[in-house]
Amino acid sequence: MTSERTQRSARIATLPRPRRTGVLASLLLLATLLLAACAGSGTTASGGATPANLKWASSYFPTHWDPVVSGSGAQFRELALVYASLTRTDAKGNVAPDLAQSWTYNGAGDEVTFHLRPKLTFSDGTPVNAAAVKAAIERAKTQKDSALFGDLTSIRSVTTSGELDVVVHLSQVDHQIPLLLGERVLQIASPKAAADPAALDQKPVGAGPFVITQLIPSTKAVLTKNPNYWDAANIHIDKVELTSAPDPTTIVSGVQTGVYNFADIAPSQAKAAKAAGLDVFVQPGFNAANISLNVNKAPFDNPKVVDAVRYAVDRREFVDKVTFGYGRATNQPFPPDYVAYDPQSAKLFPYDPAKSKALLAEAGFKPGQIKLDLVIPRDDPAAEIVQSQLGAVGITVNIKIDKTWATTFFAKDLTLSLYGTTGRDSAAQTLTAHFGPNGPLNLSSPYEPAGFEAAIAKVRQTPLDAPNYAQVLREATRAGLASKALVFTYEQPNLLVKNTSISALPAIPGHLDWTGVTIGGNG
């Protein structure tokens, strides 16, 4: 054997120089291939032969990774990779266990105790216990830059009872709390990491399905599977590369070429994605877009002008031209199949431009006499549709793109604007955000439609599993729709594209849940 090797070495040594180099290069290549093969034969966390990598291009890449600062907006889906919460929702939108395996209300309905799963830890080793949950709720209520404190006004205080029981004391009877303390509002960070909120914002630490290993702010995050996640057995993805989506027109090419394998896309790109053989699907949700009016400012201080706007809106045009048929028309803050959607109000203020013109004439306005600025944060075809539809009844609208829109909108300084919500798990939260006197989406604060406060209080007092819950919720929606501050237009679809190797996601409304999802059949 030794002599054979010596002879072979001698033969290589005696080869002409170019040929010798070629043989050495071939051996090197062979060795590399063998090494690669050895590496590939190892099993991954998901048990598959090759790592299951999710390469997700997101239009909602989080600006902040501290959930308290990030708030309950659309980027909660990305943060949910890292953070778990007390509860989650199921495919029907009903509340389901997450870190809390169960919860119980007291008889009066003003105190709820969450019972945590035992022996859980955050990714930094800190235990997930009652003290950690208490600290998370208190931080969301008190941190100076918290975007969540407005959502937690029903919570008076939090105490612990033993290691695993968290008692939430309420300022009013509120059966919405289990829905409220889900992924949208209470993603729980490690109390040890949250001691320095600025550091947490750069290096998030939670007890969710993944652990962040690299974060380039506003650009990219790399996450690996969290083996200590309570439901780790049902997570079949080894690694997530979350990238801030580039120009919408390039996303389909990115997925087609394998740069990404999952992305949210604009409806205008769905045709290209389908033509490329990608899997285009609509994740159920409760998105709703609206025209926001300020009834504290002229001309909307005249109810007839508000009604004229309501009758001037042709919702079908938004569906056809903005959503390319993937969305649906709605005159409520929910899509038509949602539990809080009120069928009785479905035909409220139908498209009737003649009636709209008549109302304007009754209000004493000639065509073209009303001139308004429609202030929006970025170019939006929906704004041009609003301009065209209001123009058709005699209201001149000037579109104004204002990069500081958020400041003026939430300060309620604008007269006319547009807003699109991705909804909330708690329908009561969605309703109060739109119609409540201090609702962030109520451009006419402190205006509140008559009867809304009583209706929403009744919702809070009704247990989620009560037989009349849906009816009470719809009555609250009906009361809210008396508001003159909002004209709802259409449902924006949660349009997503994925490589066909990724299995279907659980159809949980408004959420992107990776439980049970496989890539390349690795489950």
Next chain:
Amino acid sequence: MVRRVLALPVGRIALGILAFIALLAAVGPLLAPGDPLGTSPHTLAGPTWSHWLGTDNLGRDVFSRLLAGSRTSVVGALEVAGVALVAGAIPGILSVYLGSVFEWFTLRLTDTLIALPFLVFAVAVTALLGNGITQAMLTVGVLVSPFFYRVSRAATLTVARSQYVEAALICGASVGAIVRRHVWGKVLPPIAVALAQTIGVGFVIVSSLTFLGIGVQPPAPTWGGLLASDLGYLAYQPWAPVAPAALIMATVWASNLLADAIRDVSGEAGRSLLNGRRVARARRAGEAVATRSGGALR
């Protein structure tokens, strides 16, 4: 100058294209067959007799929008060039005559302006002053002005050190008189070249800014805005970006051709070039007459 430029084929092509674009800007919006802002249910339709370039995502006639958008694009480019000319050429000429303090100050200011990326700066200024084509173009014009400053200063320096200017000074001519009588005529050709080039650059800048949605408020059409909008619907209308892109390209190309033509015909070199062409033409004509009279081609 115009006659000399027209004597060159490239000059005629450039002026022809630019005249056509100017005509579009002047009467294009009046010629538009439809309402450029009028929406319809026929979205992303292909070309038909009623919509020559089809319709956009909101069902608006693309041809009408292209015509309506020409004025904004042309006026924007001219604003850039005009502001750059005034803000650059005048200080450039005066820097030679108004003393070392003015010279030092304008040179440092020019260096600073050159260091600023004009697209980024235009974005920042429109964010500060509000989104409008005028403020965006004023900003870009000022940032492009160092080009004129340098060209005019270099040309003035050459003239200022010539013997006839020194003779005029000795004879007691004022600085104003020297600039008017001796400098301006010599400095004008390089400035004209720079102006033609800057109009082309201005078009690119206007188109880039409007492509990014800066400078105009929707739904006002611009060529850059149409191009940006078309790119979002390539799956429906892959040919749609051709028309606005061709108009932008043709205008920029014509501006650069015009700059080349002005450069070729200006100064002594230009005069000799034209004279040479004239002589060559005359010679060819003479040969043709001789050939015909000799009957050699039969």
